[in-house]
Amino acid sequence: MSNNPLSFAITPHAEPVAADERASRLQDPGFGRLFTDHMATIRYSEGKGWHDARIEARADLKLNPSTLVLHYAQEIFEGLKAYRLPDGSATLFRPDANARRFRNSAARLAMAQLPEELFIESVEQLVRIDREWIPSAEGASLYLRPFMISTEVALGTKPSTDYLYCVIASPVGAYFKSGAGAVTIWVSDNYTRAAPGGTGDAKCGGNYAASLLAQAEGQKQGCEQVVFLDAVERRWIEELGGMNVFFVFADGTLQTPPLTGTILPGITRDSLITLARGLGLTVREEPYSIDQWQADAQSGKLTEAFACGTAAVVTPIGEVKGRKHGFKMGEGQAGPVTQRLKTALLDIQRGRSADTHNWLRKVK
Numbered sequence: 001m002s003n004n005p006l007s008f009a010i011t012p013h014a015e016p017v018a019a020d021e022r023a024s025r026l027q028d029p030g031f032g033r034l035f036t037d038h039m040a041t042i043r044y045s046e047g048k049g050w051h052d053a054r055i056e057a058r059a060d061l062k063l064n065p066s067t068l069v070l071h072y073a074q075e076i077f078e079g080l081k082a083y084r085l086p087d088g089s090a091t092l093f094r095p096d097a098n099a100r101r102f103r104n105s106a107a108r109l110a111m112a113q114l115p116e117e118l119f120i121e122s123v124e125q126l127v128r129i130d131r132e133w134i135p136s137a138e139g140a141s142l143y144l145r146p147f148m149i150s151t152e153v154a155l156g157t158k159p160s161t162d163y164l165y166c167v168i169a170s171p172v173g174a175y176f177k178s179g180a181g182a183v184t185i186w187v188s189d190n191y192t193r194a195a196p197g198g199t200g201d202a203k204c205g206g207n208y209a210a211s212l213l214a215q216a217e218g219q220k221q222g223c224e225q226v227v228f229l230d231a232v233e234r235r236w237i238e239e240l241g242g243m244n245v246f247f248v249f250a251d252g253t254l255q256t257p258p259l260t261g262t263i264l265p266g267i268t269r270d271s272l273i274t275l276a277r278g279l280g281l282t283v284r285e286e287p288y289s290i291d292q293w294q295a296d297a298q299s300g301k302l303t304e305a306f307a308c309g310t311a312a313v314v315t316p317i318g319e320v321k322g323r324k325h326g327f328k329m330g331e332g333q334a335g336p337v338t339q340r341l342k343t344a345l346l347d348i349q350r351g352r353s354a355d356t357h358n359w360l361r362k363v364k
């Protein structure tokens, strides 16, 4: 592999979306339906290492039908957001943490590990060229989706020799149709998301494929999300399909399931633990069972619960349904502790309060 830092070949889109058309699309972006003009790509092959870094017009990928990813799902991804600050500049939230997690996910899926600097640079280059696509409304941002697939053309069950890393960007508004309102979640007691020794703590598409049937079942029951229980005892709360979960008690303390290998280590989760402790709140990383959650919600010992992740930010949980469970919390919107933490996080991300943890990275 060459020791020279990889530089990106930048080819701007020949016919980018016109400014007035872009403005009209940005009015109501929804979530993940609208995409910017460009994409970033970097290729890897054994022997050659990382090469061919590009910023160019977003276009279809051409894949041979024998490409490994299409058969054995060697795929990982990330999700982070770029925000427009009051001074008009663009900023990323903790991209170094995403870069690190992307390397960990790659290691678990036996894939090539992208150097952290290249991950961050690819994201910055894409934000820079597509910066006019960052919506400025409160609650809106530019969602960045780095991902990597195995591209060797072969059917052998072995780690690929070749990879394509790509970043696309999508202007987004609120993740849930309910906006900032509380969601109802479904307890999946038959399907599990991750088992000890599996890939639960890697951000790979396969985990999502495995969760979709439970998600569809929950939707049939009128629930927006599913909460998964541990695969061994089927009683400990792990996380939602794509979000971590926190519990707030009447005594003002918080609890969230510990990272034992079957849960995705959320950057939002980590940030909220830091912020909560900074506000003087006690946060326990300890197991919590579904039966205890129901008992505590009914007795009043537990007062709030919320889901968190880059896409959903902080979303209150108002009701839990399942074959053996059913209970409510709160009044349909965020309780005081949930709201306080959400505001603390958003104020940092939006540049309204001091970035004391050095989490923001300005895109110059």
Ligand SMILES: *Cc1c(COP(=O)(O)O)cnc(C)c1O
Pocket (backbone or CB within 6 Å): 079, 203, 239, 240, 241, 242, 243, 244, 264, 265, 266, 267, 268, 269, 308, 309, 310, 311
């Ligand atoms: C991405 C993800 C999360 C949230 O992680 P953040 O870094 O906070 O966005 C939680 N659970 C799963 C399964 C995820 O894929």
